[in-house]
Amino acid sequence: MTEPLLVGIDLGTTNGKAACYDRHGQLLASAMRGYDTHFPRPGWYEQVPTDWLSALEGVLSEVAAVLGSRRADVAGLAVSSFGPGLVMVDREGVPLADCPTWQDRRCEPQGQRLLETVGSDWIGLGVPLCGFPAKILWAQENQPELAAQAAQMLDIKGYLNRWLTGLAITDPSSGPGADDWYLPAFEVAGWPVDRLSRVVRSTGLVGGLRDDLAKRIGFPPGVPVFAGVNDGAAATLGSGVVRPGQSIITLATNGVARLVVHNRLAVSKMLESYLFSWPYIDRLWLCGGSTLSGAASLQWLADLFGLPRSPEAYDALLLEAAAVPPGSRGVVFLPYLVGRGTPHPDPDRRGGFIHVGLAHGRAELARAVLEGVTFALADILEAFVTLGFELQEIRLTGGGARSPLWRQIIADVLRCPVRMAGGDATLGSAMVAAVALGIHTGFATAAGEMVHPLVEAAPSAEQSALYDQIIEYSNQTRDALMQAPLPRQG
Numbered sequence: 001m002t003e004p005l006l007v008g009i010d011l012g013t014t015n016g017k018a019a020c021y022d023r024h025g026q027l028l029a030s031a032m033r034g035y036d037t038h039f040p041r042p043g044w045y046e047q048v049p050t051d052w053l054s055a056l057e058g059v060l061s062e063v064a065a066v067l068g069s070r071r072a073d074v075a076g077l078a079v080s081s082f083g084p085g086l087v088m089v090d091r092e093g094v095p096l097a098d099c100p101t102w103q104d105r106r107c108e109p110q111g112q113r114l115l116e117t118v119g120s121d122w123i124g125l126g127v128p129l130c131g132f133p134a135k136i137l138w139a140q141e142n143q144p145e146l147a148a149q150a151a152q153m154l155d156i157k158g159y160l161n162r163w164l165t166g167l168a169i170t171d172p173s174s175g176p177g178a179d180d181w182y183l184p185a186f187e188v189a190g191w192p193v194d195r196l197s198r199v200v201r202s203t204g205l206v207g208g209l210r211d212d213l214a215k216r217i218g219f220p221p222g223v224p225v226f227a228g229v230n231d232g233a234a235a236t237l238g239s240g241v242v243r244p245g246q247s248i249i250t251l252a253t254n255g256v257a258r259l260v261v262h263n264r265l266a267v268s269k270m271l272e273s274y275l276f277s278w279p280y281i282d283r284l285w286l287c288g289g290s291t292l293s294g295a296a297s298l299q300w301l302a303d304l305f306g307l308p309r310s311p312e313a314y315d316a317l318l319l320e321a322a323a324v325p326p327g328s329r330g331v332v333f334l335p336y337l338v339g340r341g342t343p344h345p346d347p348d349r350r351g352g353f354i355h356v357g358l359a360h361g362r363a364e365l366a367r368a369v370l371e372g373v374t375f376a377l378a379d380i381l382e383a384f385v386t387l388g389f390e391l392q393e394i395r396l397t398g399g400g401a402r403s404p405l406w407r408q409i410i411a412d413v414l415r416c417p418v419r420m421a422g423g424d425a426t427l428g429s430a431m432v433a434a435v436a437l438g439i440h441t442g443f444a445t446a447a448g449e450m451v452h453p454l455v456e457a458a459p460s461a462e463q464s465a466l467y468d469q470i471i472e473y474s475n476q477t478r479d480a481l482m483q484a485p486l487p488r489q490g
Contacts (some may be wrong), residue, residue: 004075004439007063007219008238008429009056011081011160012231013037013101013253014296016055018063019426020074023439025450028070030426031062037101043347045103045338049087049095052156053163057217064218071219076433077209078202078226079160080234080425083174084126086135087159088143088150093168096146099156100135102126103292103338105347107138114185120267122185124177124278125230128271131177133185140190151195157230158197164225165207170197171227172279173286179279202229202281203436226436232256232288233280234428235397239421240451242443244284245392247381249410249418251400255294255335255373257380258286259389273383274345281443289342289383291376293351295400297335297369305362320363321370322405326412326463327470330355331364332477333372340482341376343383348486354477370406374413375471381414395453396420404457411457413471415464422452 003022010017014037019030035051064071085104088096100106102125111129114122114137122133132155140147147153154162157174161167172179181193200206208222215221228234232250236258241248247259265277265287277287293300298314307313336351351372353365384391394416400406401420411418431446440446 002073004437005067005070005073006430006433006439007060007074007077008234008426008431008433009060009077009079009160010231010234010425010429011052011056011079011156012425013082013103016052016059017424017426018056018059019430020063020067021427021430021450023434023449025423025427025452029063029066031059033058038098041106043105045101046098047085047101049099049159052160056160057213060217060219074219074223075439076224076226076437078228078429078432078436079157079164080228080231080429081156081160081174082231083156084130084132084135085156086132086139087154087156088139088146089152089154089159089162090149091151093162095159096149097143102130105130107134110134110137110141113137114188117188118182118184120271121178122182123267123270124264124276126276128274128276132175133182133189136186136191137189152197153191153195154197157228161197161206161225161227164209164213166210167207168197169204169206169227170199171202171204171229172199173202173233174228174230175199177278200227202227202432205436224433224437226433228429228432229281230278231425232258233278233286234425234432236260236286236428237281237431237443237447238423238425238428238451239395239397240423240447240453241395242281242447245390246395247384247391247393248395248397248421249377249401250398251295251373251396251406252398253294253296255291255377256288257377257384258288259384259391261285261287261389265387269387273343275342275383287384289380291335291373291380292339292341293335293337294373295398297333297337297351297373298366298400300337301362301365301369317362317366318403318405321366324363324367326371326409326466328364328368328371329360331360331368332474333365333368334478334481335369335372335376342380344379346482349482354481367405370403370409371413371470372474374406374409375474377410378413378471394418397424407455407457411459412463413467415459417456417458419453419456422454423450427451
């Protein structure tokens with residue numbers, strides 16, 4: 001009997017990825033393609049849903065080509081996706097408008113009204129007041145003609161699963177941020193829940209892969225598709241973080257810190273400190289916060305210097321940064337490229353470099369970016385401690401985690417060892433499929449069998465003491481700037 005293979009799909013904020021693993025977590029094939037985010041107005045962030053489908057069809061085709069004859073052994077796949085986002089579709093599933101992403105803040109007034117009229121039980125995913133119901137209410141009020149044409153208003157996961165199987169189905173962590181949709185919020189938003197994605201558990205069967213799509217990408221038709229989890233949960237799972245007290249830092253487009261907890265975080269704490277909290281696995285919950293810009297800050301800097309978007313170019317830039325001592329020779333970077341995140345949110349703030357002189361070059365700026373994002377992540381972890389949570393272990397994931405320099409900076413700043421996990425969100429999705437198929441009896445077993453942490457960075461007492469002084473200087477600089485009034489927008 002041939003060994004079953006598992007495919008994980010991940011639709012992140014910047015890239016679509018697919019990868020195939022065996023039951024032991026060995027990577028057999030992977031592919032990645034990007035898509036653009038558009039900024040039509042200040043505070044608006046949009047993507048074209050069909051761009052996602054083109055990217056995912058491309059990466060699935062690449063994976064199938066690498067597998068060759070072994071594609072027949074694919075036993076199941078599961079999907080992770082970012083969110084919350086709103087995709088209005090007609091009866092054929094064709095999008096009627098671009099999708100506002102999780103970064104989009106246009107619906108905050110609607111979110112505030114929902115908070116005042118139905119309470120806070122709908123809050124949990126993404127920016128606290130910009131969740132899925134608030135996005136629907138905004139569309140009803142500002143795009144009424146499109147809303148009237150819509151057969152369904154789908155979350156991103158529901159849209160992707162409809163494309164894969166013909167059925168719009170989501171999971172608790174990707175759609176409602178709870179076991180099911182919160183009816184009072186949608187009554188106010190004026191949209192019936194039977195025209196939303198249906199919610200099933202993460203290991204629930206969505207359906208079989210559509211024949212026409214399977215033929216185009218080269219996979220067997222009817223391959224079981226399971227609901228999966230959201231991209232953050234998949235990255236957490238793919239890192240082997242499955243127990244309360246374990247935490248993970250993701251260095252991807254966003255910089256995110258998450259902690260596994262027993263219960264949902266109080267909404268008052270989410271609103272106060274710009275935190276999120278949503279269902280995870282095995283009746284556990286994840287809470288966390290984001291810097292809003294993580295490894296995207298380094299990509300932004302590389303783009304400014306005209307560097308190609310290639311691993312080799314980024315490695316060369318990081319090698320230059322490694323030659324710069326801690327503190328970046330006085331350069332401070334505030335990573336607020338799309339606003340300031342947890343725990344002191346300010347969507348209108350913007351980042352920048354401070355204390356830059358003629359003697360500084362791109363090496364100092366690059367190291368300052370790594371340090372600035374790390375300091376912001378440390379603020380999130382401190383918020384966890386302030387809430388009374390104990391951090392037992394920290395793992396790293398995301399593209400930025402592949403940098404030895406960044407891993408060491410994080411270990412030194414946090415004064416604790418950090419482990420880079422060998423998997424990502426595609427592995428987490430593959431693990432969902434493995435548990436759903438009974439290949440592994442549970443997520444703890446799957447983590448023990450499929451997740452293989454690669455390296456550990458241990459803190460240096462000398463460097464940690466130095467960073468204590470650097471952080472104090474950086475925070476004083478930051479706080480002084482935060483007190484200054486924002487310039488008027490022209």
